[in-house]
Amino acid sequence: MYFLPLVLRELRVATRRRLAFRVRTAVAVATMCLSIWLLLVADGWGVATNLGHFVLELLAVLGMAGSTLAGLL
Amino acid sequence: MSQERREGTLGLLFLTDLQAHDVVFGKLAAKAIVPFFCGLSLLPALAICVVVGGVTGGEFWRVFFVTMNALFCALSATILTSIFCQRQRIAYGMALFGLLTLTVILPLGGNLLSIWTRIPVWGHLAGLLTPTGSYLLAFDKSYQMAPGWYWGSMIASHFLGWMFLVLACLVLPRQWKDKAVLPPRKITRERTLFARVNKHKRLRDELLAVNPVTWLGTRPNASATLIWSLPLAALVLWLSTDIDPLGNWGSQAGFTALAAVHALFKIWLAADATHAFSADRKTGALELLLGTRLSVRNFGGNFVEAEVFHTLRS
Numbered sequence: 001m002y003f004l005p006l007v008l009r010e011l012r013v014a015t016r017r018r019l020a021f022r023v024r025t026a027v028a029v030a031t032m033c034l035s036i037w038l039l040l041v042a043d044g045w046g047v048a049t050n051l052g053h054f055v056l057e058l059l060a061v062l063g064m065a066g067s068t069l070a071g072l073l
Numbered sequence: 074m075s076q077e078r079r080e081g082t083l084g085l086l087f088l089t090d091l092q093a094h095d096v097v098f099g100k101l102a103a104k105a106i107v108p109f110f111c112g113l114s115l116l117p118a119l120a121i122c123v124v125v126g127g128v129t130g131g132e133f134w135r136v137f138f139v140t141m142n143a144l145f146c147a148l149s150a151t152i153l154t155s156i157f158c159q160r161q162r163i164a165y166g167m168a169l170f171g172l173l174t175l176t177v178i179l180p181l182g183g184n185l186l187s188i189w190t191r192i193p194v195w196g197h198l199a200g201l202l203t204p205t206g207s208y209l210l211a212f213d214k215s216y217q218m219a220p221g222w223y224w225g226s227m228i229a230s231h232f233l234g235w236m237f238l239v240l241a242c243l244v245l246p247r248q249w250k251d252k253a254v255l256p257p258r259k260i261t262r263e264r265t266l267f268a269r270v271n272k273h274k275r276l277r278d279e280l281l282a283v284n285p286v287t288w289l290g291t292r293p294n295a296s297a298t299l300i301w302s303l304p305l306a307a308l309v310l311w312l313s314t315d316i317d318p319l320g321n322w323g324s325q326a327g328f329t330a331l332a333a334v335h336a337l338f339k340i341w342l343a344a345d346a347t348h349a350f351s352a353d354r355k356t357g358a359l360e361l362l363l364g365t366r367l368s369v370r371n372f373g374g375n376f377v378e379a380e381v382f383h384t385l386r387s
Contacts, residue, residue: 052126055121063140071168
């Protein structure tokens with residue numbers, strides 16, 4: 001296997017993309033908004049265990065969506 | 074991979090010491106490195122759920138493994154589809170369709186089949202081959218009922234990812250080369266196509282004398298023909314189901330499907346229309362048009378005219 005130069009080339013090309021910075025910023029802002037919203041609605045959950053499971057499910061859905069669409073983005 | 078094919082650089086890669094598997098694994102590693110670190114950064118956030126309570130350590134690790142496995146599977150499928158396509162939009166469309174099949178259509182189809190035939194094993198088998206199946210089984214409630222199905226699904230979907238990669242390694246050396254002369258059985262079909270193209274060319278020649286912008290916008294485009302499958306699908310849906318947003322679940326599902334088809338039609342049409350500008354800019358055709366006597370003010374109107382003409386004609 002001799003693929004590391006190819007990986008290096010691909011990553012260099014990716015860093016030159018204009019959209020890369022914008023996408024990163026948009027994802028960071030979206031995650032912050034989501035976290036703030038979660039903190040705001042946390043009071044309504046009563047039992048902490050429900051909140052823990054809800055956050056896990058939410059992060060799992062986001063992780064799955066991100067992983068599935070990683071090849072397209 | 075399709076971009077490499079479009080730009081003709083894939084052949085150059087094969088002039089070096091690289092083999093097909095080097096190229097495939099190189100692409101996979103390059104594409105996976107950023108999402109993999111994103112996945113790693115998700116770990117502390119997931120661990121907070123364990124601290125908050127209600128989530129076990131096993132559940133935490135299972136969710137993480139499922140996410141990483143889905144990443145591997147999806148990237149392998151995307152790399153395989155991109156090898157077969159040269160045009161960007163077709164490559165995106167094919168990859169999206171492949172991923173939708175893998176994550177939504179296959180498990181949903183399996184479940185519907187198991188409901189229809191009343192044999193639950195179809196649903197389990199469909200879930201076994203997809204990352205969605207292992208995701209649904211990763212949570213404690215489902216895992217405790219069937220731990221074997223979870224691990225089976227993880228292994229099967231991981232194996233599927235490896236199969237995609239092996240297939241990509243086998244197909245890649247054949248795909249980047251120029252195609253050979255057409256076999257005899259294809260010649261008749263090609264003749265029919267040429268006749269159609271000639272007819273279209275005559276029509277376009279008339280348009281060129283009237284307006285070059287409209288002429289440019291009426292290039293042969295399969296997407297403009299395919300778009301009419303959506304209104305047809307909407308018609309079939311409307312005739313076959315009772316559409317009512319406030320009715321029973323069947324009517325509501327029909328209404329949602331109709332709304333989705335409607336939205337997809339509009340998005341497709343808009344994407345098709347806007348793609349013309351960017352494609353012409355990339356090929357330099359827009360620059361050539363701007364060098365003519367045409368005023369910029371007329372451009373938008375003529376592009377709309379060309380798009381309407383092209384879509385309606387097909």
